[in-house]
Amino acid sequence: MGLVMPNPGTIFWMLIIFGIVLFVLKKFAWKPILTALKEREDSIATALSSAEEAKKEVAGLKADNEKVIAEARREKEAILKEAKELKDKIVAEAKDKAVEEAQKTIAQARQQIEAEKTAAISDIKKQVAELSVSIAEKVIRKELSNKAEQEKMVDGLIDDIKLN
Amino acid sequence: MLKLTKAIFIFFAFSLLSFGQLQAQHGQEEEKTHATESHSGESDAHASDAEAEEGFNAGEFVIDHVSDSYDWHITSFGDKHVSIPLPIIVYSKQPELHEGKAFHVFMSSKFHHGHSAYKGFRISESEEFKGKVVELDAAGHEIGTPIDISITKTIAGILASVVILLWLVFATAKLAKKNKGKAPTGVQNALEPIIFFIRDEVAKPAIGEHKYEKFMPFLLTLFFFILINNFMGLIPIPPFGANVTGNIGVTMVLALFTFAVTTINGNKHYWKEIYNPDVPWWLKFPIPLMPIVELSGVITKPFVLMVRLFANMMAGHLIVMVFVSLIFVFGSLFGPAVGLGASPISILFSVFILLLDVLVSFIQAYVFTLLSALYFGMATSEHH
Numbered sequence: 001m002g003l004v005m006p007n008p009g010t011i012f013w014m015l016i017i018f019g020i021v022l023f024v025l026k027k028f029a030w031k032p033i034l035t036a037l038k039e040r041e042d043s044i045a046t047a048l049s050s051a052e053e054a055k056k057e058v059a060g061l062k063a064d065n066e067k068v069i070a071e072a073r074r075e076k077e078a079i080l081k082e083a084k085e086l087k088d089k090i091v092a093e094a095k096d097k098a099v100e101e102a103q104k105t106i107a108q109a110r111q112q113i114e115a116e117k118t119a120a121i122s123d124i125k126k127q128v129a130e131l132s133v134s135i136a137e138k139v140i141r142k143e144l145s146n147k148a149e150q151e152k153m154v155d156g157l158i159d160d161i162k163l164n
Numbered sequence: 165m166l167k168l169t170k171a172i173f174i175f176f177a178f179s180l181l182s183f184g185q186l187q188a189q190h191g192q193e194e195e196k197t198h199a200t201e202s203h204s205g206e207s208d209a210h211a212s213d214a215e216a217e218e219g220f221n222a223g224e225f226v227i228d229h230v231s232d233s234y235d236w237h238i239t240s241f242g243d244k245h246v247s248i249p250l251p252i253i254v255y256s257k258q259p260e261l262h263e264g265k266a267f268h269v270f271m272s273s274k275f276h277h278g279h280s281a282y283k284g285f286r287i288s289e290s291e292e293f294k295g296k297v298v299e300l301d302a303a304g305h306e307i308g309t310p311i312d313i314s315i316t317k318t319i320a321g322i323l324a325s326v327v328i329l330l331w332l333v334f335a336t337a338k339l340a341k342k343n344k345g346k347a348p349t350g351v352q353n354a355l356e357p358i359i360f361f362i363r364d365e366v367a368k369p370a371i372g373e374h375k376y377e378k379f380m381p382f383l384l385t386l387f388f389f390i391l392i393n394n395f396m397g398l399i400p401i402p403p404f405g406a407n408v409t410g411n412i413g414v415t416m417v418l419a420l421f422t423f424a425v426t427t428i429n430g431n432k433h434y435w436k437e438i439y440n441p442d443v444p445w446w447l448k449f450p451i452p453l454m455p456i457v458e459l460s461g462v463i464t465k466p467f468v469l470m471v472r473l474f475a476n477m478m479a480g481h482l483i484v485m486v487f488v489s490l491i492f493v494f495g496s497l498f499g500p501a502v503g504l505g506a507s508p509i510s511i512l513f514s515v516f517i518l519l520l521d522v523l524v525s526f527i528q529a530y531v532f533t534l535l536s537a538l539y540f541g542m543a544t545s546e547h548h
Contacts, residue, residue, distance in 0.1 A: 003231060003412070003478070009313045010232065010413030014322065018417055021326055021389065026381035029337040033359065034380055036340035043345050 220496035226485040230407045230478060231295065232318045234272040234287060238402060248402055249273035250320055254285060255311040256299055272314075285310070318414065321406025325396045329388055362387055362533060370537035371544065379540050382425055386418065387533040394477060394525030398518060409528070410477035412470065419466035422536040426465075430543040438462065465539055469532055476528050480521040487514040 144150045228237075236248035249271040259266040262284040270282065278287040281300055288298040290306055297314065298306040315323075332351060339352040348356050362383055367376040393408040408414055438458040440448070447454045490510045495503025 003227070006413035006416045007232060007316075007411075008311075008413075010316065010318055010411060011417055012313050013315070013319045014414050014417040015420075017319075017322055017326060018385075018389065018421065021329065022382065022385045022421070024330070025333055025385050029333040030381040030384055032337050033333075033340045033355075034363075034377075036344055037356065037359065037363075040345055 220489070220492040222486070222489040222493050225489045225492065226482060229485045230410060230481045232316045232407075232411060233295070234275065234297065234314060234316060235277065236317050236320060236402050236406075245277050247277070248320075250315050250317065252285070252297060252314040253312075254297055254314065256284075257310070258299065261299055261301060317406050318408055318411045320403065321396065321408045322393065322414065324403035324406075325389075325392045325408065328396070329392050332392075333388065358387070359384060366530075366534050366537050370534065371541040375544050376537075378429075379425070379537065382421070383533050383537055386421070386536060387529050390418070390473065390532055391525060391529040394529060395522075397477065397481065398521055398525065407478065407481050409473055410481050412474045415470045415474040418473070418532070419470035422469060422539060423462075423466035425536075426539045426543045427462075429540060431546070433546055434543045465535075469535055473528050473532055476524055480517065480524055483517045484514050484521070487511075487517065 144153060234252060235250055238246045238248065240246065251269060252272050252274075253269050255267050256262050257266070262268060268283060268285070274280075274282040275285075275287050278289070280286070281304070284300050285297050286300060286306075288294060288296050288306055290298075293306060293309055296309050297312050299308055299310055301307045332355065335351045336355045339348065339350055343349055343352065363376070363380060366387075367380055367383055370376075371379055390409055393414075396404040397407055397409060399405055438461075439455050441454050441458060443454045487510045491503050491507045494506040
């Protein structure tokens with residue numbers, strides 16, 4: 001068979017075989033393959049774009065979160081500060097009150113002591129007077145046992161009255 | 165890994181061939197002594213023919229291996245030919261020469277490798293019809309060829325690779341349906357990159373974003389058909405190894421399909437560019453110079469496609485066979501020892517050319533598909 005002359009039998013069979021192969025593959029194989037490829041490409045494209053969106057969303061959420069956290073921190077600090085102030089105030093007030101109370105108590109105690117002291121002194125004075133009177137009675141009784149003495153005494157008393 | 169396996173295959177095939185050659189020489193010697201005993205007159209005549217040729221005919225060896233034939237020759241041991249017979253289908257206009265029937269279907273083994281006639285047919289040995297099935301008249305003279313649609317080696321090779329092609333593509337289609345919207349698996353992984361390549365690198369740029377889809381099935385079928393047949397042609401073991409894409413009839417049909425698709429899809433602009441191109445009027449009247457040039461271009465494009473694929477694949481096969489035949493040329497000139505000594509170099513070159521052919525297989529399939537796509541693009545483009 002000639003190498004460069006096409007053989008009619010070969011052309012005949014080749015036309016039939018290639019025609020059938022082309023038809024069958026086109027109808028039953030390439031269509032589903034190409035549609036499947038296209039669908040997958042589309043789904044990958046949408047998946048990628050939605051992932052991009054999700055990424056952006058997450059970034060937004062992160063920023064929001066940070067803002068919230070910062071605000072919370074600020075609030076916490078404010079509350080802590082307020083609490084400290086309140087505590088200091090309460091402590092100071094308590095201290096003042098305590099001092100006042102103590103002073104009041106001390107003053108009361110002092111007054112009581114003063115009153116007791118006065119009472120004691122007056123008591124002592126009374127006892128001293130009674131004691132002095134009884135001593136004087138005894139001394140007078142002894143001294144006025146004789147007549148001369150009594151008269152001398154009376155004279156003396158009269159002198160005193162005169163001097164007045 | 166694939167290349168290695170292929171190289172081992174090739175080495176195996178070559179050693180078989182050289183073994184067959186040694187056997188052949190041995191067989192011939194034997195025939196000298198026992199010529200009368202076991203062989204018919206016809207095969208004796210053939211044997212003496214072979215002796216008369218004096219040694220190895222490299223040209224015939226090479227051409228025989230790249231040509232089409234009616235049986236699938238595997239190897240020969242001396243005078244024993246091992247081959248797969250293929251069906252001969254012929255229609256004769258002179259049924260009286262063929263037992264009264266016009267249409268005949270029989271296996272090529274009936275010809276005994278071209279040594280005998282069957283029902284008034286035989287494989288011609290004359291120069292005019294060399295290698296073809298011819299009709300014989302009552303006296304045994306060749307009078308012409310019948311209508312011959314035999315399943316030759318090339319057709320059998322096409323059928324084998326079509327089975328592989330269909331299996332590959334249908335397996336992919338099945339997986340594609342199964343894995344809808346999921347990652348590809350199995351053979352899908354092998355085909356999808358090529359499909360993507362044809363779509364994104366060939367069809368889209370050549371035809372355009374909007375019209376390429378219509379041509380995808382044809383381009384894909386074309387590419388895979390050529391690629392698989394190119395590869396099958398490189399594997400030297402039946403049912404592979406037929407020189408399919410190096411057969412001009414095959415490439416002609418492929419080019420005809422491209423031509424048909426181009427012509428059917430040609431739009432108004434395409435035909436206007438051919439019959440009434442935008443050139444000065446004196447190029448169109450009185451002699452329609454440009455239309456003639458354009459019309460010849462329409463014919464030349466598929467013709468060039470046909471010749472390019474045919475020539476490239478044929479050349480690859482030829483060179484490999486020439487390097488292999490060198491072993492036998494040396495063997496017949498200086499004795500078997502020199503032939504064996506030359507074989508490593510021949511094999512080395514053959515392996516190199518075969519690896520080159522793997523590359524060429526890809527390139528030619530790509531080029532054929534790309535040019536087809538470009539022609540479709542020209543036929544469907546709206547403006548420059």
